[in-house]
Amino acid sequence: MPRGWWLRRRDYFLYMVREFTALPLALWLLWFLVEVQRASNGPKGYAAHGSPAFVVFSVICLGFALYHSVTFLMLFGVVTHIKGVPSRVIVLSQFALWLVASVVVAAVLIGFGR
């Protein structure tokens, strides 16, 4: 296989993007752990890290996270085998669960923030 095999076809490229998204997401989550540690001293000693570079990085990571989530959930119907249930129904139910989970997490975070 030549080194540039993943540039030969669009599908190969999108697969590599899907695999690559894990790397910046892992970096962002590591940074998140650092922020949690910094916040452990209480609200008075904590100032959120808000440099423009970090905001740009976070927005890029959000895009990657959405891409990874959507592709993962779309493939979920391929992975899961439930007798009598079409793959399409499994995929749609996963997206619905994702939506519900997002609303719950947002409500909890906003609730604590107040």
Add this chain to the structure above:
Amino acid sequence: MAEKRITIRTTRFDPEKDKAPRLQSYDIPFSDESMVVLDALNHIKAHVDGSLSYRWSCRMGICGSCGMMVNGVPKLTCNAFMRDYWPRSITVEPLQNFPIVRDLVIDMEDFMHKLKSIKPWIIRKQDYPLGAGEHRQTMDQIDEFRQFSECINCMLCYAACPVYGLNNEFLGPAATALARRYNLDSRDQGLKDRLPVLANAEGVWECSFVGECSVVCPKGVDPAKAIQQTKFDTTMRFLLPYGNRDE
């Protein structure tokens, strides 16, 4: 009106003369809208260069012999219509990820070995006696494995799989799909005989779910699904109490 023509570029390789495969161009008439790439190769062999070597048989998408790379995509050449490419030229190469024997002919020994390794036949602990009549199945039981039984062993999925291209120890898509076809068959009791091949490091766990095997399959089989579901099943067998029991 001038006759329509098309340029076909095919791989030529004679292991006794050539150091590496090369491309050769042929300018041939594109006289019929129903012409497929296999017709073009047959025209070249019959009228231009009789030494061109390639495999084919049924010419109707059943035998799985005429799989080649058509403009970089694995296709059955009997099912690749030239009208979809004309007026662009068409490049026909042997299926990638396999050694070349000559011209467009690949060495399929590795695939045949893998196919045999998953024991693609019904395995019974005790043979069903002939006198007992048919071993009947319900439609639901047949639907469980039907799509995986459509595989024609054309090997397009292996040519589309970069994981197999990078590591040809990988069991690969078609062999796993056929293993799943038998594992899901209500008449079969051979799961434990197939697991050592399916569940080892070069089996289903080597797959990183590129998914191209299912995209290129000319028969609508979903080998990616077979592989991922086998991963799931083997994990459940490992985790669940009594998961590893005899079937």
